[in-house]
Amino acid sequence: xxxxxxxxxxxxxxxxxxxxxxxxxxxxxxxxxxxxxxxxxxxxxxxxxxxxxxxxxxxxxxxxxxxxxxxxxxxxxxxxxxxxxxxxxxxxxxxxxxxxxxxxxxxxxxxxxxxxxxxxxxxxxxxxxxxxxxxxxxxxxxxxxxxxxxxxxxxxxxxxxxxxxxxxxxxxxxxxxxxxxxxxxxxxxxxxxxxxxxxxxxxxxxxxxxxxxxxxxxxxxxxxxxxxxxxxxxxxxxxxxxxxxxxxxxxxxxxxxxxxxxxxxxxxxxxxxxxxxxxxxxxxxxxxxxxxxxxxxxxxxxxxxxxxxxxxxxxxxx
Amino acid sequence: xxxxxxxxxxxxxxxxxxxxxxxxxxxxxxxxxxxxxxxxxxxxxxxxxxxxxxxxxxxxxxxxxxxxxxxxxxxxxxxxxxxxxxxxxxxxxxxxxxxxxxxxxxxxxxxxxxxxxxxxxxxxxxxxxxxxxxxxxxxxxxxxxxxxxxxxxxxxxxxxxxxxxxxxxxxxxxxxxxxxxxxxxxxxxxxxxxxxxxxxxxxxxxxxxxxxxxxxxxxxxxxxxxxxxxxxxxxxxxxxxxxxxxxxxxxxxxxxxxxxxxxxxxxxxxxxxxxxxxxxxxxxxxxxxxxxxxxxxxxxxxxxxxxxxxxxxxxxxxxxxxxxxxx
Numbered sequence: 001x002x003x004x005x006x007x008x009x010x011x012x013x014x015x016x017x018x019x020x021x022x023x024x025x026x027x028x029x030x031x032x033x034x035x036x037x038x039x040x041x042x043x044x045x046x047x048x049x050x051x052x053x054x055x056x057x058x059x060x061x062x063x064x065x066x067x068x069x070x071x072x073x074x075x076x077x078x079x080x081x082x083x084x085x086x087x088x089x090x091x092x093x094x095x096x097x098x099x100x101x102x103x104x105x106x107x108x109x110x111x112x113x114x115x116x117x118x119x120x121x122x123x124x125x126x127x128x129x130x131x132x133x134x135x136x137x138x139x140x141x142x143x144x145x146x147x148x149x150x151x152x153x154x155x156x157x158x159x160x161x162x163x164x165x166x167x168x169x170x171x172x173x174x175x176x177x178x179x180x181x182x183x184x185x186x187x188x189x190x191x192x193x194x195x196x197x198x199x200x201x202x203x204x205x206x207x208x209x210x211x212x213x214x215x216x217x218x219x220x221x222x223x224x225x226x227x228x229x230x231x232x233x234x235x236x237x238x239x240x241x242x243x244x245x246x247x248x249x250x251x252x253x254x255x256x257x258x259x260x261x262x263x264x265x266x267x268x269x270x271x272x273x274x275x276x277x278x279x280x281x282x283x284x285x286x287x288x289x290x291x292x293x294x295x296x297x298x299x300x301x302x303x304x305x306x307x308x309x310x311x312x313x314x315x316x317x318x
Numbered sequence: 319x320x321x322x323x324x325x326x327x328x329x330x331x332x333x334x335x336x337x338x339x340x341x342x343x344x345x346x347x348x349x350x351x352x353x354x355x356x357x358x359x360x361x362x363x364x365x366x367x368x369x370x371x372x373x374x375x376x377x378x379x380x381x382x383x384x385x386x387x388x389x390x391x392x393x394x395x396x397x398x399x400x401x402x403x404x405x406x407x408x409x410x411x412x413x414x415x416x417x418x419x420x421x422x423x424x425x426x427x428x429x430x431x432x433x434x435x436x437x438x439x440x441x442x443x444x445x446x447x448x449x450x451x452x453x454x455x456x457x458x459x460x461x462x463x464x465x466x467x468x469x470x471x472x473x474x475x476x477x478x479x480x481x482x483x484x485x486x487x488x489x490x491x492x493x494x495x496x497x498x499x500x501x502x503x504x505x506x507x508x509x510x511x512x513x514x515x516x517x518x519x520x521x522x523x524x525x526x527x528x529x530x531x532x533x534x535x536x537x538x539x540x541x542x543x544x545x546x547x548x549x550x551x552x553x554x555x556x557x558x559x560x561x562x563x564x565x566x567x568x569x570x571x572x573x574x575x576x577x578x579x580x581x582x583x584x585x586x587x588x589x590x591x592x593x594x595x596x597x598x599x600x601x602x603x604x605x606x607x608x609x610x611x612x613x614x615x616x617x618x619x620x621x622x623x624x625x626x627x628x629x630x631x632x633x634x635x636x637x638x639x640x641x642x643x644x645x
Binding site: 074080 | 340341344348433434435438441443444643
């Protein structure tokens with residue numbers, strides 16, 4: 001049994017008559033990387049701020065590292081490193097001074113603060129910019145400094161709100177790799193929120209899909225696609241060199257192949273839905289019937305499709 | 319990327335005050351480097367030296383004026399005498415003080431919010447009110463240092479020029495004058511902090527505070543004059559003196575409180591701030607009051623100024639504690 005380090009139960013935040021976060025139950029285990037995935041305005045930031053005790057929940061509670069966020073936010077904040085979606089620094093101070101300030105707010109003396117600030121800046125690869133004013137930092141450098149800022153307090157949990165916002169693709173790759181390495185080396189629990197699916201997909205152990213204040217599904221990618229696509233499962237598309245003209249008999253025979261659910265014709269393409277992988281059988285059948293196959297495409301579901309599905313469902317509900 | 323961190327455990331010191339004083343230190347260094355503070359410091363220093371120059375050049379005639387009961391209190395004279403070319407220093411401060419307070423406070427909270435440093439600081443293990451308290455304390459330290467430095471410069475220069483030793487009476491009066499100055503600037507500082515919490519844009523907060531300052535310096539007395547003209551009947555009996563509650567309202571403006579308090583403290587011959595009856599005047603010997611009596615006269619003004627500062631700060635505190643941190 002894994003111990004959970006973040007536990008949310010019935011967490012609700014109401015602004016006016018709208019539940020921004022709606023009876024959220026979630027538990028995150030020690031040492032895992034959890035991705036909170038959802039569109040803008042889903043209530044991700046509100047949830048995170050409630051975990052830190054910066055926003056008071058309307059009902060329910062959040063427990064982080066064994067502390068209740070409403071009654072002992074100071075204990076939580078000394079163990080949790082939070083990186084907001086737009087990291088801001090005091091522009092008139094150097095990177096080192098900014099970090100030293102935060103370290104001192106965590107109770108380190110001036111000397112200790114300087115030592116550990118230099119150490120974490122080396123860790124994130126900013127050792128050449130120790131004495132540059134943060135006003136002159138690029139966006140990617142600020143993001144790194146934000147990570148250093150989180151690490152300097154030696155947290156048990158790191159919470160990052162949209163950590164990849166506004167950095168270029170190669171920067172994102174490096175940044176996420178850095179997060180993953182640090183998490184694995186030091187057994188840190190990482191919670192990151194994002195609306196960039198493919199990025200999160202790469203480094204997260206588990207993801208939760210969060211739409212309109214509700215957690216719709218959670219688990220790793222395979223579990224999610226199993227949960228969501230058990231009915232529609234697999235789709236095979238076959239492209240022919242001429243417009244499809246299946247005879248009634250052929251179509252019936254094709255339907256009789258084990259567990260084919262429906263067949264759709266569209267120009268040169270034939271889309272077949274089935275709940276098992278039947279691609280070889282279907283191709284063999286088509287070849288035997290003298291159809292000229294140009295291409296076969298078997299569709300598997302990734303996080304993108306999962307996300308898409310939820311978006312579509314949401315739009316239907318509106 | 320090469321990542322090496324060998325030992326990740328530094329023993330955290332248990333001193334609970336480290337975070338708070340780190341914040342105060344950071345605030346002070348921020349203010350000292352900020353342009354608005356440098357500019358106002360220069361203006362105040364220049365007016366100080368100008369009024370000192372005028373005072374020193376007129377010191378001779380002021381000291382030899384034996385009709386004046388406190389003509390021998392040279393250091394108080396240095397702060398108050400003028401030949402009409404320049405107002406004395408405390409009059410300068412009555413309108414530069416608010417500007418100083420406003421310039422230090424108008425962007426205290428909202429600029430941190432705009433730069434999103436507020437949320438980062440709030441995510442550290444400190445109490446939320448420590449941020450506001452550190453700002454207030456750092457400004458108090460800053461302006462006390464400034465006024466104390468100016469006063470010591472004045473005393474030193476006076477000592478060099480005249481060679482007359484300073485009396486305890488004068489020291490006490492000058493120290494209480496400095497305390498009143500600090501509270502006066504502190505009042506305007508807490509007022510502008512309220513606006514900086516309330517308004518997201520620093521410019522809006524600045525305009526709001528300056529508007530209020532203009533209201534109190536110019537329009538407050540104008541409006542009261544208009545009202546008193548309407549209300550008070552135009553009979554000969556009443557027109558000579560205004561109603562006492564109008565008078566009270568007139569004296570309630572913060573800069574009026576400051577002016578009343580400082581003039582009484584710096585000019586020991588002042589015996590009353592309100593109108594005096596002939597009976598009261600009759601037996602009075604033109605003599606300067608001891609510091610205790612001067613303080614008794616201005617006690618309402620002093621306590622009013624201090625309580626206004628505290629009320630403003632408490633309001634800022636309340637607003638900040640209830641503020642949504644999320645942008």
